[in-house]
Amino acid sequence: MRCKRCRGPAVVEVRRHNAAFCKECFPGVFTEQVRKAIRRFEMFGRDDRVLVAVSGGKDSLALWDVLLDLGYDATGLYLGLGIGEYSDRSHDATEAFARERGAELRVVDLADEYGYDIPTAGREGSRSTCAVCGLSKRYAFNAAALDGDFDVIATGHNLDDEAATLLGNTLRWNTDFIARQSPLLPGRDGFVKKVKPLHRLSELETAAFAFLRGIDYVVEECPLVAGNTQLRYKEAMNAIEATSPGTKAQFFLGYLDRGMPLFAQDDVVLRPCESCGHPTTGRFCAFCRARAQVLDRRLEGPGIEEVPDEDRDVARSLSDEVMPVEIYGRTT
């Protein structure tokens, strides 16, 4: 195979474009897609302070790399989830990248900051491990962005992530979530703007970019992810893509062009959570309810208090309420 641009030997094949690229040209092709996403959705500008949520994986480090290369003011944020050696290696990868690029990395440890880690939450809470992990990340990222006075949070969600999420939400007709599955969620009422600049690029492309750029990312998968619903949707999309290249892009990018306007967004009224002050639609935000359940504590305003034995079911009943913090996105 030959590179579409220079006719040199190709190393990356992008079947949905019926194209292939060499190791010199592909990083530029990749970067151009990120620039296009930033431009089209007016995600951020040169004067904005961008907080990049970095996990140590290929997507988030590739995103950070591109944003730094393009000259944006991009600070990394690593959230320690407490998942044993996997978290240790992930933390090391983000630290090493930041050192090499001379970039600023902020680190928040979930256990230090909020009193629990993800394995504990998976055991003690009523939600699945991945659900409580996602909820914790969204909350902690937003809190860190507010605390650091950042203009926008950028995450490494790629085309495969977005197509799989859209598939899951469509299968369930979660119309509220479908309406909000945009690569740009504007900031409002205590929520910092969130963007997904890699949404036009597949996992294969982000992995190839990270490899060609010499980024030492964590290849291993999270040990708690087995059986995750999102993975099953990805496998289903990949099975279709194998015989019909371009289906994922048509599904998600076509949704952005023609589908999203058909789904009306409710104008949700937000008010401060009585425990933490973050925006929510009920008395307590979903994060505080989940945290209270995991810690087996009672929710009070302000804060979370020790719960007497006779009231241990309070947190559990509260956790069954709606999850308003998820107006800022959800993976199925």
Add this chain to the structure above:
Amino acid sequence: MKVKLRNPDRQVDLPGGRPIREVLDELGIDGDTVLVIRDGELVTRHEQVGDDDELEVRPVISGGSR
């Protein structure tokens, strides 16, 4: 030919003298879900591999909630 597979890490020996896509087919791996690395370089599924080659087949799918 030695093929290193990841997640979990393991190694299998397979005959070379064929394109990589045939090796992936034999392993039941969708070529759009992996990087294939030979001698530290990415290669496409159309490349021919020999009996003395060593390949790393690295999955690109990440999951979970983010």
